[in-house]
Amino acid sequence: MENFFKEKADEYKKLLAEYIEFQDEKALYGVELVSKAFIKHNILPEEIVNIHIKALKELYPDLFASFEHSLDFLLEAMISYGLAHQEIQNLREQQIALKSEISVAAQMQKTLLKTKKPDIAGLDIGVISVPANQMNGDYYSFLQNLDGTIGIAMADVIGKGVPAALCMSMIKYSLDSLPKESTPPPVILGNLNRVVERNTESNMFITMMYGEYNPETGKLVYSFAGHEPGYYYCADEDRFTEFSTAGLVLGVSEDVEYEQAEIEIAKNDMIVLMTDGVTECRDGDRFIEIDEVFDVIRQYLHLSAQDMVQEVYRYFERLQDFQLQDDFSLLILRKTV
Amino acid sequence: MNLEITLTEEGNQSIITLAGEIDAYTAPDLKETFGIVTKKAGQEVIVDLEHVTYMDSTGLGLFIGALKSTKENDSELKLVNLQDRVYRLFQITGLDEIMDIKAAIRGGNE
Amino acid sequence: MNPQSCVHIHKEWDIVGARQLGREMAKEIGFSTVDQARIATAISELARNIYLYADQGKISYEIIYNNSRTGLCLIAEDEGPGISDISQVMEDGFTTSGGLGAGLPGVKRLMDEFEAYSEIGKGTTIKTVKWLR
Numbered sequence: 131m132e133n134f135f136k137e138k139a140d141e142y143k144k145l146l147a148e149y150i151e152f153q154d155e156k157a158l159y160g161v162e163l164v165s166k167a168f169i170k171h172n173i174l175p176e177e178i179v180n181i182h183i184k185a186l187k188e189l190y191p192d193l194f195a196s197f198e199h200s201l202d203f204l205l206e207a208m209i210s211y212g213l214a215h216q217e218i219q220n221l222r223e224q225q226i227a228l229k230s231e232i233s234v235a236a237q238m239q240k241t242l243l244k245t246k247k248p249d250i251a252g253l254d255i256g257v258i259s260v261p262a263n264q265m266n267g268d269y270y271s272f273l274q275n276l277d278g279t280i281g282i283a284m285a286d287v288i289g290k291g292v293p294a295a296l297c298m299s300m301i302k303y304s305l306d307s308l309p310k311e312s313t314p315p316p317v318i319l320g321n322l323n324r325v326v327e328r329n330t331e332s333n334m335f336i337t338m339m340y341g342e343y344n345p346e347t348g349k350l351v352y353s354f355a356g357h358e359p360g361y362y363y364c365a366d367e368d369r370f371t372e373f374s375t376a377g378l379v380l381g382v383s384e385d386v387e388y389e390q391a392e393i394e395i396a397k398n399d400m401i402v403l404m405t406d407g408v409t410e411c412r413d414g415d416r417f418i419e420i421d422e423v424f425d426v427i428r429q430y431l432h433l434s435a436q437d438m439v440q441e442v443y444r445y446f447e448r449l450q451d452f453q454l455q456d457d458f459s460l461l462i463l464r465k466t467v
Numbered sequence: 468m469n470l471e472i473t474l475t476e477e478g479n480q481s482i483i484t485l486a487g488e489i490d491a492y493t494a495p496d497l498k499e500t501f502g503i504v505t506k507k508a509g510q511e512v513i514v515d516l517e518h519v520t521y522m523d524s525t526g527l528g529l530f531i532g533a534l535k536s537t538k539e540n541d542s543e544l545k546l547v548n549l550q551d552r553v554y555r556l557f558q559i560t561g562l563d564e565i566m567d568i569k570a571a572i573r574g575g576n577e
Numbered sequence: 578m579n580p581q582s583c584v585h586i587h588k589e590w591d592i593v594g595a596r597q598l599g600r601e602m603a604k605e606i607g608f609s610t611v612d613q614a615r616i617a618t619a620i621s622e623l624a625r626n627i628y629l630y631a632d633q634g635k636i637s638y639e640i641i642y643n644n645s646r647t648g649l650c651l652i653a654e655d656e657g658p659g660i661s662d663i664s665q666v667m668e669d670g671f672t673t674s675g676g677l678g679a680g681l682p683g684v685k686r687l688m689d690e691f692e693a694y695s696e697i698g699k700g701t702t703i704k705t706v707k708w709l710r
Contacts, residue, residue: 176615177611206617209614210618210683217677217682332535333531333532333535335528378560378564378565382531382565383565
């Protein structure tokens with residue numbers, strides 16, 4: 131370090147002498163390199179000014195006094211910049227550490243919230259959920275009941291990032307503790323609502339949809355807690371129809387009765403569920419309309435449900451210049467028999 | 468994007484006029500404002516959202532927090548002049564059922 | 578010069594006097610121009626903290642020797658409100674005033690040794706040393 135410092139100080143002096151005599155660009159390029167080496171070795175601005183003063187005094191011993199004082203003055207002015215520089219450096223290191231910590235947490239979350247897509251004859255399921263940042267505040271889950279029905283949950287915690295992700299684990303564990311029996315969706319949402327209401331801060335809430343699909347009958351029984359509506363695609367008419375039930379988001383009021391409704395789907399029909407990360411997509415200042423989502427889905431109808439959701443995601447990812455504003459989740463369920 | 472917050476106090480009425488976007492970045496200031504005005508018992512807090520063009524779920528959370536605070540402190544919360552897109556959020560989430568919301572009152576003086 | 582001196586801080590102007598005395602002592606001991614400027618800046622931060630948060634206090638200066646090393650020791654004392662969480666105050670990025678680079682973390686960086694004691698309602702003492710290289 132001492133050697134490096136001395137070496138660079140000498141080089142600085144040489145370049146300075148060259149520049150004072152010839153004012154050539156080569157010397158200026160040289161000092162740029164020296165300056166970069168200084169930065170790399172955390173040499174502070176006041177030390178560079180000091181090197182400058184020393185070099186100048188050696189080159190011009192009879193420098194006039196007021197000029198010398200002015201340089202001392204400059205050195206003094208640099209001290210605070212040096213401090214600021216060190217603080218930023220330190221904060222940067224902390225940020226890197228924090229980032230890697232979050233990425234470990236995100237990996238844990240992925241493992242923790244993993245759900246198995248049910249493999250059922252006559253049913254083609256595609257699902258995608260991408261966080262805007264590292265951790266996901268959206269959640270979906272499939273529950274396979276003993277009677278053959280499938281529970282489908284989709285939820286979105288307010289906000290995004292770490293707090294949303296922490297909150298989501300709560301939903302996951304509550305769902306896990308359900309009996310493997312067919313349960314009316316309003317009962318499930320009612321239970322979750324109490325859990326969330328008891329365990330979150332006042333401005334925290336979760337929107338959720340829970341449905342139970344019967345592969346035998348093609349019937350979906352569902353209930354919504356303030357969640358984005360779902361859409362039913364009728365293949366015969368090539369038409370999307372909104373479906374939902376009125377109901378307050380989870381976590382706001384202790385006693386909420388949720389409603390139940392049902393639809394029946396036929397061969398090639400689809401159920402489309404999403405979070406507001408899809409509907410609130412923005413293209414510059416323009417918000418997308420739900421019809422745009424339908425149009426994109428229509429373009430990929432020939433693909434499998436999984437390829438379809440992936441293509442739709444790619445479309446909106448491109449639209450937002452690859453910078454998701456919110457966690458994005460989309461689920462498509464298609465009846466194939 | 469910015470959010471402009473104007474607070475006018477008239478007797479036991481606090482009128483908060485908002486302009487801009489309510490999201491995770493602009494939320495902290497509004498949260499602070501809500502925190503102060505909803506704590507006074509008997510206070511009627513009116514939030515004018517006529518010039519709010521966008522709100523995300525963090526914004527909704529603020530209104531839920533404010534609503535809970537008014538219940539605890541015996542004050543009142545009213546939302547007026549919501550644009551369609553913002554109003555839709557309150558509808559989807561079922562919050563329009565538990566909050567005093569007057570959607571668009573276009574033009575004219577009240 | 579007296580090896581032990583002290584400057585009382587009551588008003589902003591006293592900060593200048595505190596810097597001046599510190600710089601003179603640093604120069605006398607043989608600190609480089611850069612280190613003199615660093616010591617003066619550290620004194621500024623300490624004195625300003627007293628002026629801003631405690632209203633009044635003092636900074637003492639002492640030339641110290643340790644195994645053939647010479648150093649300048651600064652002790653800033655006040656009977657102000659005290660600091661409830663010193664670790665928080667010492668954290669980078671935590672600023673109540675002053676902004677980037679300022680405050681106690683700055684003092685710690687400018688000097689070689691740093692200790693802080695504080696009791697709520699009683700006051701704060703900060704001891705910091707710079708060794709001659």
